[in-house]
Amino acid sequence: MVLERVKQLAQQVTNTAGPAHPLDPLTLSEIEATVSILRAEYGKLYYNAITLFEPPKAEMVKWLASPDHAPRPQRKADIVVIGTDGKVYDGVVNLEAGKVEKWAHTPGVQPLITMEDLQAVEHVCRKDPKVIEQCGIVGIPPEEMHKVYCDPWTIGYDERFGTSVRLQQALMYYRPHVDDSQYSFPLDFCPIYDANKGEIVHIDTPKVRRPVSRNPPNNYNVKDIQQSGGYRTDLKPINITQPEGVSFTIQGRVIKWQNWSVHVGFNYREGIVLNNISYFDKDEGAVRPIFYRLSLAEMVVPYGNPEHPHQRKHAFDLGEYGGGYMTNSLALGCDCKGSIHYMDFDFVTKSGAASTIKNAVCIHEEDAGILYKHTDFRDDSVIVTRARKLIVSHIFTAANYEYCVYWIFHQDGTVQLEIKLTGILNTYAMLPNEDTKGWGTQVYPGVNAHNHQHLFCLRINPSIDGTDNTVFQVDAAQGAGEVGSAENFYGNAFYAKKTKYTTPEGSKADYDGKSSRSWDMCNEGKLNKYSGKPVSYKLVSREVPMLLPKENSLVWKRAGFARHAVHVTKYDDAQLHPAGRHVPQTSGEPSQGIPQWIASNPTQNIANTDIVLWHTFGITHFPSPEDFPVMPAEPMTLLLRPRNFFLRNPALDVPPSFARTPSEVAAGKQGCCSKDKASVLV
Ligand code: ABN
Numbered sequence: 001m002v003l004e005r006v007k008q009l010a011q012q013v014t015n016t017a018g019p020a021h022p023l024d025p026l027t028l029s030e031i032e033a034t035v036s037i038l039r040a041e042y043g044k045l046y047y048n049a050i051t052l053f054e055p056p057k058a059e060m061v062k063w064l065a066s067p068d069h070a071p072r073p074q075r076k077a078d079i080v081v082i083g084t085d086g087k088v089y090d091g092v093v094n095l096e097a098g099k100v101e102k103w104a105h106t107p108g109v110q111p112l113i114t115m116e117d118l119q120a121v122e123h124v125c126r127k128d129p130k131v132i133e134q135c136g137i138v139g140i141p142p143e144e145m146h147k148v149y150c151d152p153w154t155i156g157y158d159e160r161f162g163t164s165v166r167l168q169q170a171l172m173y174y175r176p177h178v179d180d181s182q183y184s185f186p187l188d189f190c191p192i193y194d195a196n197k198g199e200i201v202h203i204d205t206p207k208v209r210r211p212v213s214r215n216p217p218n219n220y221n222v223k224d225i226q227q228s229g230g231y232r233t234d235l236k237p238i239n240i241t242q243p244e245g246v247s248f249t250i251q252g253r254v255i256k257w258q259n260w261s262v263h264v265g266f267n268y269r270e271g272i273v274l275n276n277i278s279y280f281d282k283d284e285g286a287v288r289p290i291f292y293r294l295s296l297a298e299m300v301v302p303y304g305n306p307e308h309p310h311q312r313k314h315a316f317d318l319g320e321y322g323g324g325y326m327t328n329s330l331a332l333g334c335d336c337k338g339s340i341h342y343m344d345f346d347f348v349t350k351s352g353a354a355s356t357i358k359n360a361v362c363i364h365e366e367d368a369g370i371l372y373k374h375t376d377f378r379d380d381s382v383i384v385t386r387a388r389k390l391i392v393s394h395i396f397t398a399a400n401y402e403y404c405v406y407w408i409f410h411q412d413g414t415v416q417l418e419i420k421l422t423g424i425l426n427t428y429a430m431l432p433n434e435d436t437k438g439w440g441t442q443v444y445p446g447v448n449a450h451n452h453q454h455l456f457c458l459r460i461n462p463s464i465d466g467t468d469n470t471v472f473q474v475d476a477a478q479g480a481g482e483v484g485s486a487e488n489f490y491g492n493a494f495y496a497k498k499t500k501y502t503t504p505e506g507s508k509a510d511y512d513g514k515s516s517r518s519w520d521m522c523n524e525g526k527l528n529k530y531s532g533k534p535v536s537y538k539l540v541s542r543e544v545p546m547l548l549p550k551e552n553s554l555v556w557k558r559a560g561f562a563r564h565a566v567h568v569t570k571y572d573d574a575q576l577h578p579a580g581r582h583v584p585q586t587s588g589e590p591s592q593g594i595p596q597w598i599a600s601n602p603t604q605n606i607a608n609t610d611i612v613l614w615h616t617f618g619i620t621h622f623p624s625p626e627d628f629p630v631m632p633a634e635p636m637t638l639l640l641r642p643r644n645f646f647l648r649n650p651a652l653d654v655p656p657s658f659a660r661t662p663s664e665v666a667a668g669k670q671g672c673c674s675k676d677k678a679s680v681l682v
C-alpha cells in the first residue's frame, strides 16, 4: 500500500513537473515523494535537509552536449535527517526508482541548525529559573521576562561539551518595548541550550557584571524616526520602466540574455548556484563554455574579542545555518526595482512537510552606466554606448545581519559577484566608560560592537572553452636589472609575472595588493590568435583580508578554507563544502573540507585538468556608530573577466546611444541617436 503510494508520488514527479532540468532544485512533489519513501522505510524522522543530489559531472557533461541522445541524469535527493534517538543519517533517494539508494548513520556530527531549531530556544530561556536568576542579576525583574529575547547560535565549538550533544548558545537581549531594537540592549550572560533535552544546561557569565542598559532605545523604525526629526522631504520619485518588457528569456531555469546562457539552481546552503555558464561569441560563431558551476560555498564571521566566551562567536552562516534556508521572500519595488522575474525555493520542514519561500530569487536588468565611450579631442566626434546588466540575486538574514548576494552578468563577458552587508551589528553589553581594550567600539551608550571579519568562500569550477583548465597566479613585477643595466637601462620595465599552479599544495596563495595579484583560469590548449596567450578568465578580487585569528586558533582550525585567498583542487563531485558537510560543533581536529582534501593528495596534478578554484574574500569590520542602529549597506565585489578570450571587445555590437564620426561633424550632421530597443536614447 505504502509502496504503491510512493511509486505514485515518484511517478507524479515526472508527470506533473515534466522532465526537470537535471540541475533544477527539487520541487515540492519531489520533496514529498522523498519524505514518503523515507517514512515508508524508516518511520518518524526529523528532516534537516532534502536537496537535489547533483548528478555526477561526467554524466551531466554528456547530457548537456547531447540532450537528445545521452541518458538524462536521474533525479535524486540528498538527505540529512536526525532520528528520534538523536542519531544523524545521511542518504540518497533515487526519485525515479522510488527507493533509498544510500543510507548511513554518521556518528559524531551535528547537521546545520534550522530556523525551526532556533525558534524553540527563546521560549525555554524565558521560563528557565537559571536564566530568570541571571536576568535578576543584571536588573530585569521576573515580571519582565517577556521582554527578554535571544538570538540562538550554534555553539560553534566548546571543548567543555564536545560534539555529541546538539548545543546552541543564546545571545541575550532585552527589549523595553516590543518595537525597540534589541541590539541596543544586549545582556552580559550566555545560556547554553541542549536541543535534545530542550533545556538550558549551562550559563556562561562574565567576571565583571554589566547591568542592563537603561538608555533610551536607539531605533530605526518609522515611528521613532518620525519622532526624532522625521524623514527627508526633498526626494522626488525615480521610476524604472521597461515599457517593452525585459531583454532576457527564461526557459525553465535557463536564462538567456545578451549572449549569455546560465542555469539558475538554488539549495538550502549555498542559495543561488549557477551552472553551465556560456557566452555566444559572434566572432567565433560558437557558444563558448566558461564556468560549469559557480556558488558561494561557505563563509565565516570570526569575532575578535579574546574574552571567554566570545571566542565561540564565529558563525559559518552557510554551513551552520544555510544561506538558502535563511533567504528572504522578496518584495516587488523594494528589494529589486523594475521588471522582475522571481523564482521560488522549495524545502523540507523538520516534520517532513514541503514548504516554499516565494520569490526567493530575483532576476532583473539594470542600467549599468557607460559601457564604453570615446571622443576625438580634435573635432568632437564621439561614440558612447550605455551598458546594462543582468542581476540574479537573493538576500538572506543571518539573525542580526543581512547578506544581499548579487550575481551580475555584463554585456562584455564579465561576471561580477557583489555582496552587500546590511542589517544590525552583533552587540555585547558594556558598562559606562568601560575600556573596550580595542576589541570593539561603543556604538551607542552601553553597546559594544566587537571587531569581526566577514570571509566568504567562492567556489569556481571553470570550464574555459572546455574542462581542462589551469590556474596561473599573475603578479605585476618589475623587470630584472637595475637602472643603468643593459636589460633595464631606464629601470622602468615591468611585466605580468605568471606562476603556474601544478599541485594543490603549491596553489595555496594569499592576496598581494602591492603586485595587483590576480588569478587566471586558462585553457592552455587554446591560444588567442592575436595575443598568442591562452584563453582565460581572470579572477580580480581586491577585498581579501588575511584571516586574523591565529594559526592553531579554533577559527583557523575550523575554517581551513579561510587560511588562504586561493586554493585549487582537482574537481571531485563530492567536494562541495569547504568547511565540511556538517559544520556545527566541528572542533577543527582534523580540519574539515579543503585542508583535508589537499592533505589527502597534496601533489595531485591540477594543471590542464578539471579543477576547482576556491577563493576566500571579504572585509574586516571595525564597527562605528554610523553602522548603528541598522547598517547602511556596505558593498564588496569581485570580477571574473575575460582575458585573451575574445578577439576584440565583445560588446561592440551593443547599439550606441550616440555616435558621430569626424566626417559627420565636418558635414554638420547631428549624428545618430540610436532608437534601437536595446539602447537608451540620449
Ligand atoms: N550569524 C549567526 C546566526 C545566523 C542565523 C541564525 C542565528 C545565528
Ligand code: CU
Pocket (backbone or CB within 6 Å): 421, 452, 454, 621
Ligand atoms: Cu560586520
